[in-house]
Amino acid sequence: MPDRSTSAPDSPTGSAVGAPLVRIRGLRFGYTRRRLVYDGIDLDIVRGQVTAIMGPSGTGKTTLLRLIGGQWRPNAGTIVFDGVDIHRQSRRGLYALRKRMGMLFQNGALLSDLSVFENVAFPLREHTRLPESMIRDLVLLKLDAVGLRGARDLSVSALSGGMGRRVALARAIALDPEMVMYDEPFTGQDPISMAVLMRLIRTLNDALGLTSIIVSHDVAEVMSIADRVYIVSGGKVVSHGTPAEVRSSTEAHARQFLRGEHDGPLPFHYPAPPLDEDLGLSRRAAAA
Amino acid sequence: MNHLFGTLAGILAGLGRATLFLFQLVTALPYVLLRPGIFLRQLYMVGVLSLVIIVVSGSFVGMVLGLQGYRTLSEFGATSSLGVFVALTVIRELGPVVTGLLFAGRAGSALAAEIGLMRATDQLSGMEMMAVDPLRYVAAPRFLAGFIAMPLLTAIFSVMAIGVAGGYLIGVTLLGVDPGAFWSQIHADVHPDDILQSMIKALVFGVTISWIAVYQGYHAAPNSEGVSRATTTTVVASSLAVLGLDFVLTAFMFR
Numbered sequence: 001m002p003d004r005s006t007s008a009p010d011s012p013t014g015s016a017v018g019a020p021l022v023r024i025r026g027l028r029f030g031y032t033r034r035r036l037v038y039d040g041i042d043l044d045i046v047r048g049q050v051t052a053i054m055g056p057s058g059t060g061k062t063t064l065l066r067l068i069g070g071q072w073r074p075n076a077g078t079i080v081f082d083g084v085d086i087h088r089q090s091r092r093g094l095y096a097l098r099k100r101m102g103m104l105f106q107n108g109a110l111l112s113d114l115s116v117f118e119n120v121a122f123p124l125r126e127h128t129r130l131p132e133s134m135i136r137d138l139v140l141l142k143l144d145a146v147g148l149r150g151a152r153d154l155s156v157s158a159l160s161g162g163m164g165r166r167v168a169l170a171r172a173i174a175l176d177p178e179m180v181m182y183d184e185p186f187t188g189q190d191p192i193s194m195a196v197l198m199r200l201i202r203t204l205n206d207a208l209g210l211t212s213i214i215v216s217h218d219v220a221e222v223m224s225i226a227d228r229v230y231i232v233s234g235g236k237v238v239s240h241g242t243p244a245e246v247r248s249s250t251e252a253h254a255r256q257f258l259r260g261e262h263d264g265p266l267p268f269h270y271p272a273p274p275l276d277e278d279l280g281l282s283r284r285a286a287a288a
Numbered sequence: 289m290n291h292l293f294g295t296l297a298g299i300l301a302g303l304g305r306a307t308l309f310l311f312q313l314v315t316a317l318p319y320v321l322l323r324p325g326i327f328l329r330q331l332y333m334v335g336v337l338s339l340v341i342i343v344v345s346g347s348f349v350g351m352v353l354g355l356q357g358y359r360t361l362s363e364f365g366a367t368s369s370l371g372v373f374v375a376l377t378v379i380r381e382l383g384p385v386v387t388g389l390l391f392a393g394r395a396g397s398a399l400a401a402e403i404g405l406m407r408a409t410d411q412l413s414g415m416e417m418m419a420v421d422p423l424r425y426v427a428a429p430r431f432l433a434g435f436i437a438m439p440l441l442t443a444i445f446s447v448m449a450i451g452v453a454g455g456y457l458i459g460v461t462l463l464g465v466d467p468g469a470f471w472s473q474i475h476a477d478v479h480p481d482d483i484l485q486s487m488i489k490a491l492v493f494g495v496t497i498s499w500i501a502v503y504q505g506y507h508a509a510p511n512s513e514g515v516s517r518a519t520t521t522t523v524v525a526s527s528l529a530v531l532g533l534d535f536v537l538t539a540f541m542f543r
Binding site: 066095098102105106122 | 409
């Protein structure tokens with residue numbers, strides 16, 4: 001059962017800040033019919049806030065971002081972005097919605113045949129008719145924001161993983177979207193880059209009036225910048241609320257995940273028969 | 289029996305998806321004209337970078353034909369027909385077919401691997417999330433470049449095999465065939481229809497190879513095994529398609 005000690009998604013405490021930009025209701029999704037990744041979750045992404053989606057590996061956090069982006073279709077339920085049901089849109093309508101979203105992929109997803117500059121300029125060239133001089137200025141400003149203005153002429157292959165993600169972030173905000181989705185933004189970052197990125201995500205969100213969704217395993221970092229946290233496990237939202245509320249949650253899954261405890265309802269092992277059975281120990285003992 | 293029907297249904301479904309993909313590619317072609325830079329870059333990648341293998345192969349195929357043809361024709365005292373022998377063999381068959389096979393190995397595999405790798409590294413997903421259709425931006429320019437490059441490469445292969453290396457170098461320079469007879473017989477017996485039909489074959493092979501390569505890359509599983517499988521399937525399927533289509537086209541054209 002989800003931890004309802006905190007505010008329920010259908011009555012967000014953030015109503016003072018703004019209505020939900022993304023409203024998810026009864027979402028069911030599975031790669032196969034038998035194994036559901038999401039089994040009827042409700043979730044609100046409140047406008048103007050940084051919302052963190054956390055949970056153990058394999059719970060479908062990245063999948064949720066792809067569902068919100070309309071790349072995959074749910075088996076049931078709705079995802080509504082600013083009053084528009086994402087999965088009832090034509091391709092033209094969906095692309096119009098995506099221009100209002102930015103997404104930072106886990107591996108950057110930079111175009112390997114373009115330079116750093118051209119990668120950030122790509123959405124501007126595709127979706128605007130800005131003069132070249134303005135595109136140059138905008139790209140340099142975005143790259144400066146992530147600390148990579150000096151790397152503008154490098155090829156993508158010359159970037160480290162962390163630098164690549166920062167370039168991808170500059171590209172994600174190139175069109176000044178309303179919402180940015182970050183998929184594991186802190187993975188592979190050194191402490192300095194991580195601190196800068198955390199500050200950047202928060203600053204961008206507040207200064208530009210963005211709405212941010214962060215999917216991450218980095219509990220301490222994400223909790224420090226998020227306004228709202230959802231913990232998903234086993235296809236359900238098991239806890240949600242402000243970071244302080246989630247931290248004090250008594251829900252077993254949330255407690256185990258946040259504290260990194262070995263014992264609890266979240267198994268470390270993938271479902272398997274007992275080890276002695278797999279090793280045939282009982283058979284060997286009987287034979288002996 | 290059920291397994292057989294399942295396999296057959298799977299093949300038919302795959303063909304259906306590939307045909308639908310071809311339709312989508314064709315409808316995306318007008319957008320390629322809006323981005324001539326991308327198209328020209330792809331034409332360079334699949335066309336210009338294939339030149340070395342085409343020129344070298346054309347030369348060797350021509351030289352072998354010159355030697356074999358001279359040996360056979362000399363038994364009938366007809367060595368003056370060496371030019372037309374080499375020309376018709378290359379223009380009607382070896383030009384488009386060998387170019388097609390080489391093109392599948394060089395450019396087809398590169399196309400499939402490149403697009404497959406873009407799929408595996410989320411570059412295509414990234415484009416979709418930036419509201420840019422990867423079918424228009426990635427697949428269509430490569431498809432168009434492929435089927436425009438094939439007839440050009442076939443023409444270069446044929447020129448190398450007949451004029452520069454094959455007929456002339458071996459027949460005239462090395463074996464002493466009269467150059468006047470060599471060229472006049474080509475002029476008399478090679479008709480514009482032969483060249484047109486050769487170009488039609490090259491165009492059909494170009495469409496087929498590019499279609500298979502782009503489809504395999506675009507629908508590759510997003511991992512290293514998927515890229516490897518897409519590349520291998522492209523070369524095998526394209527080569528078989530070239531040989532099969534060559535038979536069908538020859539049966540219709542040269543009756």
